[in-house]
Amino acid sequence: MQEWWRDAIVYQIYPRSFQDDDGDGVGDLKGITRRLPHLADLGADCIWLSPIFMSPQKDMGYDVSDYTAIDPLFGTLEDFDALIEKAHALGLKVIVDQVLSHTSDLHPWFKESRTSRDNPKSNWYVWADPLPDGSPPTNWHSHFGGPAWEFDPQRGQYYLHNFLDSQPDLNFHNPEVVEAILETCKFWLDRGLDGFRLDTVNYYFHDQKLRSNPPAQQAPQVMATDLYGMQQNIYNKTRPENLGFLEKLRALTDQYGEIMMVGEVGEMGHRSIEIMGEYTKGSSRLHMAYSFAMLGPDFSAEHFRNCIEGFQQGAPDGHPYWSFSNHDVPREVTRWLEHAVSEDAMARFACAMLMSFEGTIGIYQGEELGQTETELVYEELTDPPALRFWPAVKGRDGCRTPMVWEKDAPNAGFSTGKPWLPVKPPQAAKAVDAQTPDGILAFFKEVIAFRKASPALTQGKTEFLNLPEPILAFHRKADEQVLTCVFNLSPKPLALKVKGKGSLTGPCNAHLTKTGLTLPGNGFAYIENAGDLKLTRA
Template sequence: MTFTIAPGASAQSPQADQQDQKDLEWWRGAVIYQIYPRSFQDTDGDGIGDLKGIVRRLDHVAALGVDAIWLSPFFTSPMKDFGYDISDYRGVDPIFGTLDDFDALVEKAHALGLRIIIDQVLSHTSDQHPWFAQSRADRTNAKADWYVWADPEADGTPPNNWLAVFGGSAWEWDSRRRQYYLHNFLTSQPDLNLHNRAVQDALLNEVRFWLDRGVDGFRLDACNFYFHDPMLRNNPPFTGESEVPRANPYGFQDHVFDKNRPENLDFLRRVRALMALYPGAMTVGEIGESGERALALMAAYTCGGDKLNMCYSFDFLAPPFSAGHFRRIVERFEAAAADSWPCWAFSNHDVTRHVSRWRGEGRDPVRLARVMAALLLALRGSVSLYEGEELGLPEADLAFEDLVDPYGVRFWPDFKGRDGCRTPMVWDAAAPHGGFTTGRPWLPVPADHLPLAVDRQSHDAGSVLAQYRRLLAFRRHHPALVKGSIRFLDSAGEIIAFRRDFGGEGLVCAFNLGTEPATLELPEGLAAEPIADLGFSGTIRDACVRLEGLDAVFARL
């Protein structure tokens, strides 16, 4: 390893001495609450959330009973992709505050028992980053090959058929170098050339900066995009089902050469070697895939204990909704990655909120939110919850003139982009903009979100928020749910049932994802005692589980 230790920094993070040495694998089974800083809480009236606002609302997060928070990017950026286009890896963008504000956030979170996970975008930078400014200047400077450059074809067209996630060719012409550069996302997000060891070293030093500042882990954005095929071979066509919106031709290609490359494994080992210098520090990778390839990548990136701690894919962030679908995904992961650990999520800042995504076929949104919270928190793995999920917020239906997401603007109206899941949190139903800001919010606060505000739900025992608090407390006090094994039980229809076992504790967890009452016969000899006061009406009597529509039951073995 050739990355350097910053002057004055030790090989041990400042928080290492404070780590719970009894459980350096705190992340295994942890519940992580994702905060999208722009939309959480504004304190200065500019309509954009900030770090001081997060500090102000951390008590709400701690009261939920989660273990950590994940902060989406707050780094210096021109905000073409709202922080996922970084121009300074070590700076806090002024719209969010200062490094001192970040330090105060870390201090407050740790005092509340919350660990801090931050995004790291290592596959690309902003075109405003000094590295790219130097790289594009000419073909001979010291950073000339820090990005992916390629000559045009003889007729001036791009070097191959690769497409960008946000539409169009993945290649952009640069008149100074008279070459194309690769961008898997926006043209203003040039891809770094991680085949260059010096680039890897530089990125690892950026990661180290935040470890030295007290963070406990990283969510690695688009971690299967780090490497490209150096031969620049064309992608073949793809004829299967893609998680990409149908309006986007990106889904027409089988992306075997512009991402998902085997070279990625060695770099992930370098990341893990750095993390090992900071006991208790962890990584969770985002894999921009679904289906069999996603599960294979999750297994490859997390197996063996020498790469990432855990990963998540888009399998549960997509429309399919059935007991069979959820069971198949978990069972396939368990079969493919027996020594790995997953992180499951139903919603995040990139997809339609799951209460809206899965609401079809007459499903009541409150019952749906409650039963899916129970299922998510009962699965083997860690869990990521997205801000507002604990309120049962639906997707916002925005007008075209309200959109700011370049992805949505490009493919409107067939695909409305990601703004609908990024609207501000609602704290106070009677306050302007739900208590998010005193100014004009960067995205409008939907009227149908106001009745779901935190203040309306906090003292309602039947609310979605109360259900999340109950379930999180229940999970925290049952090791079988946090770190136990999972074994599915035979079931039919829309019932999904399994047992969780750990350290002598056994639980049966059963869920009816259908809207009509259903029953399940437990295996012969399996005696289970229902656990009350979890807000569900499911019962077990004489080995027969009875569930109402969108209902659940937990029982001790």
């Protein structure tokens, strides 16, 4: 029997923005629990909760100050238990974001570590002396601007932080740290959790020799927030020791039955696909990994094919997790709009294409509504990079605005109080109760149901057809079912010649005859055939 996660639809919930039931303007666990039927009805198999643990919220929960406590902003441990119980009753699995590479500087571990160089937790974080001229130990960059080192006058040393200076990196070379982290994971598994989404999974270990990174091999496009691209980041992340820790974490989760771990690979381009392969190889590491490979502006048949084939070649026994959207990137409808006939056309097209991919599929909240990026002004921002580098950087708030439930209700039904981020009319117009019987939400449900009913889409291997841009086409084969999936990544209509027998199936917007397939702009087709179907450009 196939493990539940191999063909699962994983729905990411950003707790601050899903449903606020106590009226403070911030989403909470009770609100999520109340809205779970929406996700079960959609066809989701699992929900992923972004961080809900105790935190000063300087990076929206990705700065944890207590790994075994729920932040009061979201509720209580009892609320968490009730959410798990309701989700399981609806047939939904639950995983949570585990931010293990770093903590908040308010975590008791760091508070003790910084007091001296010889206290019991003095080696729990990455500390290093200044260079003779007082500068940082290495040239490593922080993702949120400036060096990845902060000088602490109490110890007279620098500590490492890959993100905010209030997010010190744990020292995973210390066995005590590893054991403490594993204990915190065990705490949640004992409460019935079904797995983890591991944040920045390739950042756990650093180079103990503290070697500086060499410059990038080719000139990058440097963002105002992020000088990472100017270096080959070989000493500050993706160290070989990472694999040993993942094996220890897998050994723990394997004690609990059907637990799933999916790791976020913080890397772009082909290297991200290679790391996905390394981290999922065999049966002793991650169950799945995903990268930002499909979360950027690239939108071409070649790009999507390279991502999938790259994973096939780099991890023949691994398992991929693909998504087009999450809480860190602009929403795909907006991101890829220049390639679209319209917003709605792109929402449908992206759904149809994503659901045809081999592996586990991720949806970000609101994606099923065709939601677009929210335009914000500086006074409305909360995201640290945007606050620091505006207007060069808009930040991530635009994809984190509240979920919209009722078009004409205050704040679109998200909260009776002032929301932590605003709900604006273009987003409210896409509310759940404003969706029509033939709208985007209905389309998502239809495509998800079609995927679940298709052995080829849930289990089949992928074999690409060699067609020119802007056509992406491939066969998926399983249990004697062969589906040919065809996608027009252009807003212009085009035609293909057809040789062999086949018939349209599932949700399509194309026209098929004995000799030709006509695709409108952003057109897509699923063709059931005997395996001998051939397509060429007309």
